[in-house]
Amino acid sequence: MNEKWAELESKYFFPVGKRLPVTLVRGEGSRVWDEEGREYLDCVAGIAAVSLGHCHPLVVKAIQEQAPSLMQVSNYYYSVPQIKLAQLLCEHTGLDKVFFCNSGGEAVEGCIKVARKWGKEKRDGAYEIIVAEKAFHGRTLATVTATANERYRAPFTPLVEGFVRVPFNDVEAIKRATTAKTVAVLLEVIQGEGGVNIPDDDYFPQVRAWCDEAGILLMVDEVQTGMGRTGALFAHQLYGIEVDVMAVAKGLGGGFPIGAFLAKDHCAALALGEHGTTFGGNPLATTVGYTVLKYMIDNDLPAQVAKKGEHVERRLRSLADRHPMVTEVRGKGLLWAMELDREVGEEAVRLCLEEALLANNVKPTALRLMPPLTITEEELDRVVEIVDRVLGRIEAGQPK
Numbered sequence: 001m002n003e004k005w006a007e008l009e010s011k012y013f014f015p016v017g018k019r020l021p022v023t024l025v026r027g028e029g030s031r032v033w034d035e036e037g038r039e040y041l042d043c044v045a046g047i048a049a050v051s052l053g054h055c056h057p058l059v060v061k062a063i064q065e066q067a068p069s070l071m072q073v074s075n076y077y078y079s080v081p082q083i084k085l086a087q088l089l090c091e092h093t094g095l096d097k098v099f100f101c102n103s104g105g106e107a108v109e110g111c112i113k114v115a116r117k118w119g120k121e122k123r124d125g126a127y128e129i130i131v132a133e134k135a136f137h138g139r140t141l142a143t144v145t146a147t148a149n150e151r152y153r154a155p156f157t158p159l160v161e162g163f164v165r166v167p168f169n170d171v172e173a174i175k176r177a178t179t180a181k182t183v184a185v186l187l188e189v190i191q192g193e194g195g196v197n198i199p200d201d202d203y204f205p206q207v208r209a210w211c212d213e214a215g216i217l218l219m220v221d222e223v224q225t226g227m228g229r230t231g232a233l234f235a236h237q238l239y240g241i242e243v244d245v246m247a248v249a250k251g252l253g254g255g256f257p258i259g260a261f262l263a264k265d266h267c268a269a270l271a272l273g274e275h276g277t278t279f280g281g282n283p284l285a286t287t288v289g290y291t292v293l294k295y296m297i298d299n300d301l302p303a304q305v306a307k308k309g310e311h312v313e314r315r316l317r318s319l320a321d322r323h324p325m326v327t328e329v330r331g332k333g334l335l336w337a338m339e340l341d342r343e344v345g346e347e348a349v350r351l352c353l354e355e356a357l358l359a360n361n362v363k364p365t366a367l368r369l370m371p372p373l374t375i376t377e378e379e380l381d382r383v384v385e386i387v388d389r390v391l392g393r394i395e396a397g398q399p400k
């Protein structure tokens with residue numbers, strides 16, 4: 001059956017993505033099924049989006065109840081679900097103003113616009129944004145410019161002006177790059193697509209202090225790390241700091257598309273007519289977003305994630321002890337990568353699939369695991385057993 005879909009895919013689609021030979025048709029919790037009825041444990045979770053697990057009953061119910069009433073009205077009118085979600089998000093982020101959109105890329109794009117507008121108003125037209133090596137911020141023209149990967153950027157030159165790149169986890173580099181033209185620093189708290197790169201504990205407090213000293217904004221892209229993924233509702237909270245601007249998406253929708261950017265009052269610079277969206281914040285998406293966020297808060301899901309994170313960390317580290325090809329285990333909460341001493345990421349993902357596990361080769365040399373936040377410790381143990389077998393198979397079959 002996959003051959004038929006592959007043929008149609010190559011006929012009708014831009015060939016921008018590489019698909020694995022499996023067609024998924026159903027999901028429940030941390031498991032998905034293909035069209036032949038084969039079950040898989042899912043440690044990709046729609047790229048860290050399916051936060052409450054596939055088809056969580058509350059998410060399904062929210063959609064079923066909202067869809068027959070109202071799905072889309074435009075932002076010409078008030079919408080109750082949107083207001084409820086805005087209030088809940090602001091209360092739990094320490095930020096004051098929100099704008100809803102449909103994806104992570106749009107959310108980061110919005111942050112960039114906030115910074116530019118604020119720079120015009122408050123910093124003599126400063127517009128440069130300091131971004132990090134290995135960063136990923138999206139595929140729109142501005143966010144792809146902010147993204148580090150040359151392969152994603154090169155085909156689309158000329159790119160958007162005004163981004164300066166520095167090494168991640170190096171506050172002195174940010175200081176050196178700051179000029180009169182600088183308006184903001186934009187960082188992922190943990191770099192997801194760059195390979196699950198964790199900063200030193202004092203990096204964000206130092207960046208915060210520098211932004212305050214220099215009078216520039218600290219903007220975080222929590223599209224991947226937000227919504228409980230790292231064991232705090234938002235990853236920057238792990239480092240005890242507040243931020244000026246933040247992008248969220250992915251986990252906020254529990255599988256349904258929604259994004260948002262938020263800002264503190266002092267820099268919420270967008271005024272009437274300066275930004276807009278047709279679908280962003282529609283009643284269906286915000287009903288789902290509200291349901292997901294409320295569930296996370298009411299059940300203290302971030303604390304559960306932190307506990308499961310400690311469990312899986314122990315298991316992954318013991319795996320690393322037994323497999324010399326694992327050179328590093330990095331992560332927090334339920335976002336993990338295993339660095340391998342050779343370029344077998346693709347092979348590892350293929351073997352995981354054979355062993356009924358969805359995993360991701362975030363780099364040619366790294367395997368990433370980002371299951372639904374509702375995954376059980378028993379399921380995590382099964383994940384680790386599968387990875388154990390896969391690493392064993394690679395070691396047996398492919399000498400370094």
Ligand SMILES: Cc1ncc(COP(=O)(O)O)c(C=O)c1O
Pocket residue numbers: 047103104105106108136137138139188192193221222223224225249250
């Ligand atoms: C940190 C980060 N920012 C932005 C994005 C872009 O989000 P989207 O694909 O929803 O546009 C991603 C997607 O993986 C991401 O990980």
